Amino acid sequence: MKNKKIALAVSAGIAAYKAVELLRMLVKEGADVRVVMSANAGQFVTPLTFESLSGNPVYHQLFNSERSADMEHIRVAENADLMLVVPATASTLGKMANGLADDALSNLYLAFKGPVMAAPAMNEGMWGNLAVRKNIEQLKSRGVEFIEPEEGELACGTTGPGRLADLDRIFSRVKSRFEKLQDLRGIKILVTAGPTHEPLDPVRYLSNPSSGKMGYAIAGQAQARGGEVVLISGPTHLKPPTGVGFKSCKTAEEMNQLVQEFLPECDALIMSAAVGDFTAEKLEKEKIKKQSGEGRTLNLVPTKDILMEVSKVKTHQFVVGFAAETQNLVQSALEKLRNKKLDLIVANDISAPGIGFQSDNNQVTLIDADEKIENLPRMSKKEIADILLDKIPGHAR
Ligand SMILES: Cc1cc2nc3c(=O)[nH]c(=O)nc-3n(C[C@H](O)[C@H](O)[C@H](O)COP(=O)(O)O)c2cc1C
Secondary structure (H helix, E strand, O other): OOEEEEEEOOOOOOOHHHHHEEEEEHHHOOEEEEEEEEOOOOHHOOEEEEEEEEOOOOOOOOOOOHHHHHHHHHHHHHHHOOEEEEEHHHHHHHHHOOOOOOHHHHHHHHHHOOEEEEEOOOOHHHOOOOHHHHHHHHHHOOOOOOOOOHHHHHHHOOOEEOOOOHHHHHHHHHHHHHHOOOOOOOOOEEEOOOOOOOEEOOOEEEOOOOOOOHHHHHHHHHHHHOEEEEEOOOOOOOOOOOOOOEEEEOHHHHHHHHHHHHHHHHOOEEOOOOOEEEEEOOOOOOOOOOOOOOOOOOOOOOOOHHHHHHHHOHHHHEEEEEEOOOOHHHHHHHHHHHHHOOOEEEEEEEEOOOOOOOOOEEEEEEOOOOOOOOEOHHHHHHHHHHHHOOOOOOOOO
């Protein structure tokens, strides 16, 4: 954890005093910890305690005449590798889940783009409350990693789930999170994303609603975990993740050429792009005019099957394909896996509402080369990205 920058966010639970000991443990291991407190956390522990032990100023007042103009929540957010909320109260989780930002902690959370971990602690009634459950599910689906509380005697005098996880457990989860963050070091990963545009005339094209979110999430997570990443993307509205080699293209043929160019050097290829299967037989040089009342027949020819081309030339590469289907999901994915000699296929039913194209979430089925089927629950594309990256051989976790 040496020199890792952690924003330790403390909210107003009785377990706030335990965050003091956790801070000591993190600092001892070499972490550079910046404590952030909710507006109410000072009722339990003073900022001075955290300031003395961390050696850094504590960010606890959103409106502080000296520092507010500097937008401290943005500065802290820009500089942290990880945000760790300990303890996470029911109220703070509610704010995080619903985008409320009325104090230093909640503002930092909204501004922060990196990984977030939370260790909740509360009375067992609060822990079981449906509103709290829903907030936690929401946050999980957005990639927040929870260190679940333990069962036992609670400060309020009752017994049940809700006690802050043991500090050693929190500490080792944070440590392994950082190890995971670098587990793809030395591995070269090629990712394709987005749709392709197959032109019909100078102003029209054939395409699909792929947003590119899945591929960009894979590229971003792979880069964050230390991988050397090249992202080949069809047209999307997304910003390429920082630190990733980026190649843009429009057509399936352009994407195919880029894949062939980068394939020999990569260790893993993850083809999440929704590549068009057909292109116009003839590209009209001028805009096709509408003739009143008349229809138009388009002649389409198949595009090059990129994964099939890859299967002919691949050597050591671990190749992952995606199958977006509207029927016979597993059967179609299995056929694609076999025909294209894939190491893994990610199948998703694009007819299901609320997942797939455009969405931040997805529900997928993984099938590996031994045809072992793994049904994953609905989760964020970022979480799916991490599960796929865990399958790459040689990653050091
Ligand atoms: C003595 C005392 C202990 C509390 N302990 C907890 C707790 O462990 N977990 C929790 O979710 N709320 C607890 N609360 C309630 C929170 O302090 C309250 O919801 C507060 O508004 C949370 O503020 P914050 O989440 O912005 O820090 C406690 C309140 C009191 C008075």
